Amino acid sequence: MARQSFGDRWELDPAQRDAACAIVEGVISVERMIAGLEAIKASLLGSAQALALEVMAEMDAPSRYQLPIRAIAADIATATHVSEGTVRSRMDESAVLIEKFPATYTALCDGVITRAHAAVVVAEGIRLTGVADRRRYETVVLPRAAETTSALSRPIAQAVAERIEPTSFVERHRAARAQRSTWVDELGDGMSELHLVAESALVHGAQDRISQMAASIQRAARSPQVSAFGSLVDELEPEPKDERTLAQIRADVATDLLLTGHPTAEVSDATGGNALASIKATVQITIPADTITGIGDDAAFLAGHGPISADVARRLAGGAHTWTRLFIEPDTGCLAVADAYTPTAAQKRFLVARDEHCRFPGCRQPIRRCDVDHTIPYSDGGPTSVENTSHLCRAHHVLKHNSAWRFRHLGGGVIEATTPTGRVITDHPASVVRFVAELEAADPDPPPEPAADDAPF
Numbered sequence: 298m299a300r301q302s303f304g305d306r307w308e309l310d311p312a313q314r315d316a317a318c319a320i321v322e323g324v325i326s327v328e329r330m331i332a333g334l335e336a337i338k339a340s341l342l343g344s345a346q347a348l349a350l351e352v353m354a355e356m357d358a359p360s361r362y363q364l365p366i367r368a369i370a371a372d373i374a375t376a377t378h379v380s381e382g383t384v385r386s387r388m389d390e391s392a393v394l395i396e397k398f399p400a401t402y403t404a405l406c407d408g409v410i411t412r413a414h415a416a417v418v419v420a421e422g423i424r425l426t427g428v429a430d431r432r433r434y435e436t437v438v439l440p441r442a443a444e445t446t447s448a449l450s451r452p453i454a455q456a457v458a459e460r461i462e463p464t465s466f467v468e469r470h471r472a473a474r475a476q477r478s479t480w481v482d483e484l485g486d487g488m489s490e491l492h493l494v495a496e497s498a499l500v501h502g503a504q505d506r507i508s509q510m511a512a513s514i515q516r517a518a519r520s521p522q523v524s525a526f527g528s529l530v531d532e533l534e535p536e537p538k539d540e541r542t543l544a545q546i547r548a549d550v551a552t553d554l555l556l557t558g559h560p561t562a563e564v565s566d567a568t569g570g571n572a573l574a575s576i577k578a579t580v581q582i583t584i585p586a587d588t589i590t591g592i593g594d595d596a597a598f599l600a601g602h603g604p605i606s607a608d609v610a611r612r613l614a615g616g617a618h619t620w621t622r623l624f625i626e627p628d629t630g631c632l633a634v635a636d637a638y639t640p641t642a643a644q645k646r647f648l649v650a651r652d653e654h655c656r657f658p659g660c661r662q663p664i665r666r667c668d669v670d671h672t673i674p675y676s677d678g679g680p681t682s683v684e685n686t687s688h689l690c691r692a693h694h695v696l697k698h699n700s701a702w703r704f705r706h707l708g709g710g711v712i713e714a715t716t717p718t719g720r721v722i723t724d725h726p727a728s729v730v731r732f733v734a735e736l737e738a739a740d741p742d743p744p745p746e747p748a749a750d751d752a753p754f
Contacts, residue, residue, distance in 0.1 A: 308701050309717055318718045329408030335415075336406040339391040345369050346388040394419055400435040404443065413447035421454035424469075430461050437737045441730060446659045449727070455603035456731040459596055460738040466596040470606035497605050498582065498613060505665075507554075511546035515539070583650075583728070584610045598731070645669065647683050651710045651726050655690040657697070658714055658722045662690035670694050672704050672712070687712060 309317060352365040367381070370388060374381040394415060395402050401418045404410045410418075422434045437457050442450040459466060474496060482490040493500065518539035541549070587593035588607045597610030648669060655662040667688035673679030684706050689697060696702060701717035710726040 314718060321716075321718050321720070328411065332405055332408040332411050335412040336402065339387075339394055339402065339405070339412075342373075342384075342388045342391040343395045345373060346392040349388075390416070390419065393423065397431060398422065398435060400432070400439060404439055409443050410439070411447065414442045414450060417447050417451050417454055418442060421451065421458050425458060425461060433738065434458060434461055437734050441734060446661075448661055449659065452598075452603055452727065453731055453734050456598070457734050457738045459604050460735045466604060467594050467606055467608070470609075474606075496609055497599050497603065498609055501599060507547050507550050508543075510550045511543055514546055514550070515541075515543060582610055582613060584614055589614055644681070644683055644686070648686060648688060651683070651728065652688040653727045654688070655693055656687040656712055656724055657689055657693035658724050660690060660693055662693075664688055666690055668694045670697065672706055674698075683710075684708065 346366070349363075349366040349369045353363065356365075366385065366388070370385040371381050373379075374384045377384075394405075398415075398419055401410070401415050405412065405415045418435065418438055422431055422438070425431045425434055434454075434457055438450070438454045441453045462469070477495045479491065479493050482492065484490055582597050582599055582605065584597040585593065585595045588595050588597060588610060591611070594607040596604035596607060599605050649664050652664060652667075654660065654664060655667050667690045669686050670689045671679045671681065672685050672687060675681065679685050687704075687706075697704060703715040705713050707713050707723070710729065712724045714722045714724060716722065
């Protein structure tokens with residue numbers, strides 16, 4: 298008899314469903330009101346910036362310290378109990394949003410996007426200097442931003458800005474790379490914050506390696522230790538448990554590596570420094586064929602994060618032990634097939650390339666931290682095919698099988714999720730969304746013909 302999942306047994310009764318729907322709709326309404334208030338706040342802060350600039354323009358010898366801006370910002374800061382630096386930053390951001398990204402500001406006013414979405418759109422599009430370029434960028438990015446989280450909209454915005462940007466990525470990366478550095482901010486209470494600015498592939502690779510080391514240490518701390526005589530070490534010499542969180546272990550590993558070259562003194566002493574030698578950083582990078590062969594210099598794409606330079610991508614590809622070739626449908630961007638030079642599981646290669654991260658709506662957990670899930674459970678006759686499998690992180694894998702969430706494949710990697718309250722969410726593969734957005738950015742619709750009443754003569 299097929300095992301019945303907990304999700305099949307757990308459902309909202311009609312009264313609970315109505316209550317949950319009312320709660321969700323209430324939260325949506327509140328979020329829209331908050332977005333509208335954020336837009337009003339941005340308008341006021343933008344006006345404060347304009348007023349300060351007007352005063353500066355009237356000064357005979359404007360100070361390079363921008364005293365009018367600092368004075369007005371300090372006035373707002375003391376009135377709202379916010380730091381002066383934060384107010385100055387928000388004044389500048391608000392002015393840029395309203396003046397250079399009017400469509401984004403309108404979407405914020407209407408509650409279509411949140412302030413976090415608006416910040417992403419502005420941050421990724423600010424390098425576009427032309428008014429027409431920014432308008433085209435907003436036209437493509439805003440509909441996507443309204444359908445997903447601010448974090449997931451960032452790679453899309455990066456890809457679109459990259460397509461529209463008149464200056465090549467190679468030139469911009471060379472200038473940005475020259476600014477690589479480290480610095481320290483004091484946090485108080487005896488704590489400080491170390492910042493590292495370096496190439497994206499290196500930074501994400503370093504973070505991934507630190508995470509793997511931290512997870513290895515945490516697993517080792519939880520495993521029972523056996524003495525040479527077969528007895529548990531804890532029974533002979535009880536030792537205090539390692540109560541550190543994974544985030545705390547990551548921080549300790551990073552500082553230990555920087556200061557001593559080992560993740561922890563204990564692991565290094567016990568294993569001769571070799572326990573973690575096999576752990577390598579893992580990043581997923583999509584490189585256009587012309588880029589990898591040197592014919593072109595189009596940017597490669599670091600999955601889940603954004604573009605990286607062609608030179609960096611070629612260096613990484615040269616040191617890779619395994620390459621996976623991806624063939625893309627030219628009209629849709631959908632992955633047609635995956636081929637590799639070394640023997641691996643073809644379906645897994647396909648799913649890794651298609652999904653890029655957890656497919657639960659809004660989740661960005663990378664593939665390496667996900668399980669391959671049968672959408673229709675195998676025990677219920679679900680086939681093991683790419684049209685019935687997708688990646689889910691462990692938390693969402695458990696939620697999917699033990700709650701009233703429902704998923705089904707619509708074809709082409711598109712997954713439809715139904716929430717416990719009956720809302721339907723359609724999730725498209727990240728690579729396809731970027732592809733379509735880039736196509737729209739590269740080949741925009743022609744501007745509409747002016748109406749007869751608008752004719753200049």
